[in-house]
Amino acid sequence: MTLRVGVVGAGNIFERGYLPALRATDAVRVTAICDLDPGRAAAGAALLGTARVAASDAELFGFEDLDAVFILTPTHTHADLTIAALEAGRHVLCEKPMARSAADARRMAAAAERTGRRLMIGHARRFDDRWIVLREQVAAGRIGEIAYLYRSEHAFNGAPDGSWQWRDDQSGGVLWDVGVHVSELFHWFLGELPRTAFTKVLHARPESNAGGAPDAAIVTFDYGEARHAVLSVSWIHPPGWGPFYATTEIVGTRGKLESFDRDAHPAIVVGDRAEFVRFSPLLSALATTFRAEVEHFAASIETGAPFTVTVDDAIAAIDMVEAAERSARSGRPEAIAP
Amino acid sequence: MNTIRIGIVGFDHPHVLRFAPMLAAHRHASLTWIAEDGVNAGVARAMADRLGVPLVREPADDVDAVYIATRPSLHRGVVERLAPRGIHILCDKPIALTAEDGRAIVDVAGRAGIRLMVPFNPRGQDGPRAIKERIDRGELGELRLVHAVKVGKVPLTIPGIDASWLVDPTEGRFGGFGDIGLHAIDALRWLIGREPRRVYARIHRGVRPDLAVDSIGTATIEWDGGAVSTLTAGWANPDGFPTFLDARFEVVGSKGAARVDHPYQDLRVADASRSERLAAARTDAVWNLDSFIDAVRRDVEPPITGEDGLRALELLLACYRSSELGEEVAT
Numbered sequence: 001m002t003l004r005v006g007v008v009g010a011g012n013i014f015e016r017g018y019l020p021a022l023r024a025t026d027a028v029r030v031t032a033i034c035d036l037d038p039g040r041a042a043a044g045a046a047l048l049g050t051a052r053v054a055a056s057d058a059e060l061f062g063f064e065d066l067d068a069v070f071i072l073t074p075t076h077t078h079a080d081l082t083i084a085a086l087e088a089g090r091h092v093l094c095e096k097p098m099a100r101s102a103a104d105a106r107r108m109a110a111a112a113e114r115t116g117r118r119l120m121i122g123h124a125r126r127f128d129d130r131w132i133v134l135r136e137q138v139a140a141g142r143i144g145e146i147a148y149l150y151r152s153e154h155a156f157n158g159a160p161d162g163s164w165q166w167r168d169d170q171s172g173g174v175l176w177d178v179g180v181h182v183s184e185l186f187h188w189f190l191g192e193l194p195r196t197a198f199t200k201v202l203h204a205r206p207e208s209n210a211g212g213a214p215d216a217a218i219v220t221f222d223y224g225e226a227r228h229a230v231l232s233v234s235w236i237h238p239p240g241w242g243p244f245y246a247t248t249e250i251v252g253t254r255g256k257l258e259s260f261d262r263d264a265h266p267a268i269v270v271g272d273r274a275e276f277v278r279f280s281p282l283l284s285a286l287a288t289t290f291r292a293e294v295e296h297f298a299a300s301i302e303t304g305a306p307f308t309v310t311v312d313d314a315i316a317a318i319d320m321v322e323a324a325e326r327s328a329r330s331g332r333p334e335a336i337a338p
Numbered sequence: 339m340n341t342i343r344i345g346i347v348g349f350d351h352p353h354v355l356r357f358a359p360m361l362a363a364h365r366h367a368s369l370t371w372i373a374e375d376g377v378n379a380g381v382a383r384a385m386a387d388r389l390g391v392p393l394v395r396e397p398a399d400d401v402d403a404v405y406i407a408t409r410p411s412l413h414r415g416v417v418e419r420l421a422p423r424g425i426h427i428l429c430d431k432p433i434a435l436t437a438e439d440g441r442a443i444v445d446v447a448g449r450a451g452i453r454l455m456v457p458f459n460p461r462g463q464d465g466p467r468a469i470k471e472r473i474d475r476g477e478l479g480e481l482r483l484v485h486a487v488k489v490g491k492v493p494l495t496i497p498g499i500d501a502s503w504l505v506d507p508t509e510g511r512f513g514g515f516g517d518i519g520l521h522a523i524d525a526l527r528w529l530i531g532r533e534p535r536r537v538y539a540r541i542h543r544g545v546r547p548d549l550a551v552d553s554i555g556t557a558t559i560e561w562d563g564g565a566v567s568t569l570t571a572g573w574a575n576p577d578g579f580p581t582f583l584d585a586r587f588e589v590v591g592s593k594g595a596a597r598v599d600h601p602y603q604d605l606r607v608a609d610a611s612r613s614e615r616l617a618a619a620r621t622d623a624v625w626n627l628d629s630f631i632d633a634v635r636r637d638v639e640p641p642i643t644g645e646d647g648l649r650a651l652e653l654l655l656a657c658y659r660s661s662e663l664g665e666e667v668a669t
Binding site: 143145147148150152154196198200202204216218220222225226227228230232234236237238241249251252253254255256331332333 | 482483485487538540542543544545546547553554555556558560564566568570572574575576578579588590592593594595664665666
């Protein structure tokens with residue numbers, strides 16, 4: 001069976017992440033697409049070859065030939081669009097972060113319950129073989145009890161001034177946009193929520209100052225007497241640094257796991273500055289990762305099997321990031337509010 | 339002063355195994371004696387025999403300078419005895435276990451007018467030094483973020499020396515975060531060139547719950563001028579890890595960024611069944627000893643002063659205070 005999908009939002013993540021996956025897989029067929037920019041929707045439709053352009057999300061949700069909707073829009077719009085799609089009877093795959101607030105995330109979860117439709121959040125890392133391998137080593141007890149977990153994702157954000165990504169109320173900045181990936185990873189690896197989050201954020205770049213969204217964040221998650229985790233995310237590394245430089249370090253009672261950016265084999269072209277041919281060394285597994293995510297979504301809908309990343313998992317990540325955001329404002333460690 | 343006469347006081351600090359032969363071979367220094375009558379008297383005797391110097395029970399006055407390698411709880415007593423005699427002092431880190439003792443050491447050295455230096459490794463490593471030069475030339479602009487990692491193996495595995503004081507809550511006091519992290523705390527002060535304002539830290543025994551002291555921690559430090567730094571340090575390298583030590587410094591400024599990974603020399607030989615690390619003089623150890631000897635010979639301020647050692651200790655103590663309180667603290 002091929003899942004018939006409508007795409008809402010044909011921007012960055014559609015173009016870089018989903019489009020190559022959708023063109024490669026036969027598990028889903030995109031039958032409709034819409035975007036606030038009709039030209040972008042038309043370009044996406046042309047590349048897919050199977051989709052017609054809808055004038056609006058409301059029109060798209062009403063189409064008959066749809067089983068599911070992919071919400072690939074800016075973060076602050078996720079909740080209302082997801083709820084509308086669920087209420088129109090569609091299953092939903094919504095891009096991360098699930099929402100701009102924990103309250104919105106819970107509204108989405110309640111709508112999925114109420115409508116009996118399936119909801120998955122696009123935490124693509126769950127489908128990246130590198131994290132899967134690391135997680136398997138941890139789960140097998142290879143390094144004993146985890147005492148320390150560190151993940152950095154450092155990049156230059158090339159989004160233009162005024163973009164929603166620089167608007168604190170729309171994206172939450174690097175803390176939400178990237179931090180939610182790291183938080184979800186911590187929750188996935190550790191299987192528990194931290195007690196508190198302590199956060200320092202920067203507003204270093206002019207775009208960040210204008211829009212209010214933090215452009216660097218360091219969060220220490222306290223897991224009690226014998227464990228802590230540190231999240232470090234940045235959009236202020238220089239452009240030549242290359243997109244998405246990332247490090248994972250996990251230290252346990254019996255050993256240590258490491259994964260460095262230098263393991264990601266980015267292809268580099270050096271002209272007057274270094275250019276990374278890949279969109280991202282972190283996501284050099286981009287095509288396979290998003291394809292695996294999309295195919296998992298389609299297969300789980302068909303069989304009724306649970307998603308590998310549940311709504312509760314996504315809410316846990318949102319709760320962690322929201323506590324971290326509270327801490328950045330209060331200057332104190334903040335409890336993770338369930 | 340052409341060649342300075344140096345004595346070694348104590349044989350507890352693992353650095354002494356590297357420093358002793360380097361001092362004996364130094365072209366501007368002569369090793370006069372090694373003074374040790376504690377648990378490491380045996381290994382001190384073997385070293386003294388190898389280097390052809392006497393092992394003595396008590397430091398004598400026949401030296402221009404000493405390198406203090408006792409456990410840190412003894413530093414203050416040694417400095418208070420030797421500084422008033424005009425003997426210059428290279429005092430291994432931490433300068434003391436308490437700020438009070440550290441202050442007393444700096445004060446007595448100041449009153450005596452002697453040169454006091456505390457050796458820290460990153461200051462003498464090429465990678466961090468190259469970053470520092472670029473910061474000082476303004477190439478990175480205003481500093482925003484600094485990430486530091488400094489981890490190693492539990493020092494109990496160092497062959498030939500009883501360093502069990504390092505895991506003793508009263509004699510070592512700090513555990514892995516303090517033992518390894520102090521080098522990086524000094525490096526952060528040096529690289530950033532400002533003083534810390536506030537710190538939040540989590541430090542615990544999670545990696546080695548069998549030890550009575552902490553084994554890992556992370557501190558987030560905010561500095562004058564607004565830069566934010568992270569430091570993770572501890573005994574995080576399992577015995578099977580390819581290197582004893584590992585370190586990373588990443589500096590992000592308004593105009594550029596720089597990063598160094600594993601600034602240690604790593605000489606190794608491998609055959610079909612195993613690999614072995616080769617002993618060689620490390621450039622950071624050379625730099626620290628050269629700097630001290632040069633400061634004494636030319637009668638100038640050493641590049642790392644007792645005051646620097648004290649400031650690093652105070653920041654380390656603030657990290658522990660934060661971890662105990664569970665709150666950010668002022669430094």
